[in-house]
Amino acid sequence: MTEAPTLLWLRQDLRLADNPALHAAAEGPVLPVFVLDEAAAGRWATGGAGRWWLHHSLAALGAALAERGAPLLLLHGDAGRLIPELAARTGAAAVHAGRLHTPWARQRDARVAEALRREGRALHLHDGALLMEPERLRNGQGRPYAIYSPFARAVMALGDPPPAVPAPPRLQGVRPPPGGLALADLALLPRPDWAAEFAAYWTPGEAPAQARLHAFLQDTAGDYDTGRDIPGEDGTARLSPHLHWGELSPRQVWHAVMQHGGQQGGRGTFLREILWREFSHHLLWHRPELPEQPLRREYAGFPYQPDRALLRAWQQGRTGYPIVDAGMRQLWRHGWMHNRVRMVAASLLVKHLLQPWWEGAAWFWDTLVDADLANNSANWQWVAGCGTDATPYFRIFNPVLQGRKFDSTGAYVRAFVPELAGLPDRWLHEPWSAPPEVLRGAGVVLGRTYPAPVMDPQAGRARALAALQGMKAAE
Numbered sequence: 001m002t003e004a005p006t007l008l009w010l011r012q013d014l015r016l017a018d019n020p021a022l023h024a025a026a027e028g029p030v031l032p033v034f035v036l037d038e039a040a041a042g043r044w045a046t047g048g049a050g051r052w053w054l055h056h057s058l059a060a061l062g063a064a065l066a067e068r069g070a071p072l073l074l075l076h077g078d079a080g081r082l083i084p085e086l087a088a089r090t091g092a093a094a095v096h097a098g099r100l101h102t103p104w105a106r107q108r109d110a111r112v113a114e115a116l117r118r119e120g121r122a123l124h125l126h127d128g129a130l131l132m133e134p135e136r137l138r139n140g141q142g143r144p145y146a147i148y149s150p151f152a153r154a155v156m157a158l159g160d161p162p163p164a165v166p167a168p169p170r171l172q173g174v175r176p177p178p179g180g181l182a183l184a185d186l187a188l189l190p191r192p193d194w195a196a197e198f199a200a201y202w203t204p205g206e207a208p209a210q211a212r213l214h215a216f217l218q219d220t221a222g223d224y225d226t227g228r229d230i231p232g233e234d235g236t237a238r239l240s241p242h243l244h245w246g247e248l249s250p251r252q253v254w255h256a257v258m259q260h261g262g263q264q265g266g267r268g269t270f271l272r273e274i275l276w277r278e279f280s281h282h283l284l285w286h287r288p289e290l291p292e293q294p295l296r297r298e299y300a301g302f303p304y305q306p307d308r309a310l311l312r313a314w315q316q317g318r319t320g321y322p323i324v325d326a327g328m329r330q331l332w333r334h335g336w337m338h339n340r341v342r343m344v345a346a347s348l349l350v351k352h353l354l355q356p357w358w359e360g361a362a363w364f365w366d367t368l369v370d371a372d373l374a375n376n377s378a379n380w381q382w383v384a385g386c387g388t389d390a391t392p393y394f395r396i397f398n399p400v401l402q403g404r405k406f407d408s409t410g411a412y413v414r415a416f417v418p419e420l421a422g423l424p425d426r427w428l429h430e431p432w433s434a435p436p437e438v439l440r441g442a443g444v445v446l447g448r449t450y451p452a453p454v455m456d457p458q459a460g461r462a463r464a465l466a467a468l469q470g471m472k473a474a475e
Contacts, residue, residue: 004091005029005174009083011105013098013128013246014061015206016068016167017464020126023165029172032065032072033086034058035079036186040108044291044373047366049093049335050244052195053190053204057245060205061322062183070173074181080108084115089177092121099125099133100375101281103288131161131250131278134285144286146388152275153280157167194332201334202241202369209242214254214359217260217267218450224266231327231338232411237270238336240370243277250274281376283388291377292358294386301387303467313454314349315363316416318447320453322429323403324348326416333416335369340406346383347397352460357384394468403429419443419450 008025009034016022022032038045046054046066062072073081087095095116100106113123138144145151174214178398189195203212214235242248243313253274257267283292283381294300313319317328327341336346342364349360361380365371381387385395407413410428414421420428423441425435430454431444438444446452 003029004093005011005031007083007087007090007092007095008032009079009095009097010034010061010072010245011098011100014057015209015247015249016061017097018128018166018249018252019098019122019129019166019246020090021096021098023168024126025094026168026171029174031071031086031090031092031174031176032070033074033083033176034061034074035082036074036076036188037079037082037108038076040080041104042100044104044365047368048190048331049198049367049369050371051188052190052335053197053241053245053369055183055186056204056462057247058062058183058186062208064206065173068168068171068173070171071176073176074183074186075179076181076186078109080222081113083112084119084121086177087116087121088119090174094122094124095238096126097122098128101129101134101285103284105436106157123162125154127251128251129246130281131155131254131274134282135301137282144282145279146283148279148389152272152280155275155278158232160258161254164249164255171251172244181416189458195335197333198369202334204241204245205248205343209239209247210252210266212242213237213239213248213256214260214401221257221260221267222265223268225265225269228269229340230408231323231341232407232409232415236339237273240277240337240372240375243372244372244375250278266447270364277372277375279389280372280374283378287388290381291361291373295381295388296386296390298471299384299386302471303354304356305361307353311349311359313357313451314345314353314355314360318451319348320432320451320452321348321399321403321457322417322431323399323407324406326413329416331364331367335367337368338412340402341412342379343383344397344399346380348399348460350380351396351464352386352399352455352457354463357381357386392419394465396464398457398461400430400457406420406429416452 006025006028008022008030013019013021065072072361085096116123132155148427211321220235229231241249242317257271261267263271317325323341326347327337327345331337346360347404350357361376364376374459378387382390385392410425420431423431423444431450432446444450
């Protein structure tokens with residue numbers, strides 16, 4: 001009699017190494033399955049750029065699993081129904097999966113667990129997406145941490161996490177039952193193909209994730225504390241999409257950093273960024289309203305002034321602020337934006353233009369290959385001043401000064417806003433102030449070849465501060 005398989009339900013843990021769910025399921029015959037479940041996620045279904053990444057990540061994972069003897073079954077639909085049905089069809093007594101932290105996934109997992117329990121089966125959730133699960137870390141008062149700095153100190157005080165576990169060399173796979181889909185049937189690739197440039201910039205998959213991690217630690221991480229702020233240079237890790245889809249675990253990252261010099265200098269700064277990711281996921285776990293409601297309740301009445309034309313200009317990189325426009329165009333072309341520029345672009349939208357932070361978050365959600373509900377929501381609330389650990393609202397990034405400071409040679413702006421490439425460095429970040437003869441010499445006609453600013457920088461700052469004062473007066 002053939003032994004019934006265990007189901008390995010893969011979600012955002014698309015790797016073989018250091019995958020606790022896989023290691024638990026692989027003790028006997030195993031059937032790996034991925035379900036594209038868009039209905040359960042609702043408005044938080046994977047955006048266009050993320051779908052492009054998911055397509056290529058599933059292709060890489062499917063090949064790696066098949067090579068080890070366990071083909072990947074692909075399904076599309078309601079995982080809350082499909083997983084229990086698959087368990088019944090195959091006789092599986094257990095389903096193993098990596099724990100997820102989004103509110104919708106937690107609700108779905110509860111439904112799956114109950115459906116399996118009624119049939120005498122079990123859902124086992126394994127910790128692998130974070131260094132520490134949110135319910136285990138509390139402050140001195142027994143409450144979740146709400147501020148990043150003490151949170152980071154508490155995690156660091158715990159010392160190194162357990163070592164990462166290597167991938168199993170072989171798996172005892174089973175033939176998938178009828179009804180599985182081909183990868184193309186999931187229709188993940190965007191049509192029309194606005195993601196055409198992504199492949200020149202990104203390589204999804206577990207092996208490329210490891211290669212990227214070790215190249216960063218070998219070549220760049222030592223200067224990360226300064227290099228990460230220069231958008232015209234390759235000074236960042238660019239590991240965020242690999243971490244989001246679980247092609248790489250934070251535990252693997254932690255130990256790799258320790259093997260490449262530990263927490264000194266730029267590597268320590270990089271680890272603190274990994275802890276910011278961790279903190280964002282803890283926030284989402286304890287405050288599931290994070291993607292939709294300000295964590296500082298007083299900001300629920302903030303007097304935003306929604307304007308579709310302003311929002312569209314920002315989305316298209318046509319604000320008239322070169323550093324912001326360069327970032328928004330990089331986002332569209334590469335599915336990613338440099339972190340320093342993300343902060344400047346978000347600040348301009350929320351503060352100078354008084355557009356709701358959730359509109360910016362929604363655009364990032366659709367266009368970022370690393371779109372992550374916890375990180376995206378926490379970062380937008382940080383910029384908007386309404387998160388638990390936020391930059392004060394009155395701290396408003398000046399896009400001209402930010403451009404001059406962090407793109408002093410203009411390499412970034414010239415790469416993504418070529419219509420300004422002929423301007424001297426002095427005027428590149430403030431073309432509206434350039435003398436007419438300089439503009440003519442560079443072939444720039446404001447309002448025609450490049451837009452004038454959609455909002456005067458000083459007027460925008462004054463308007464933002466007035467809105468803040470008005471909110472406080474109304475409390």
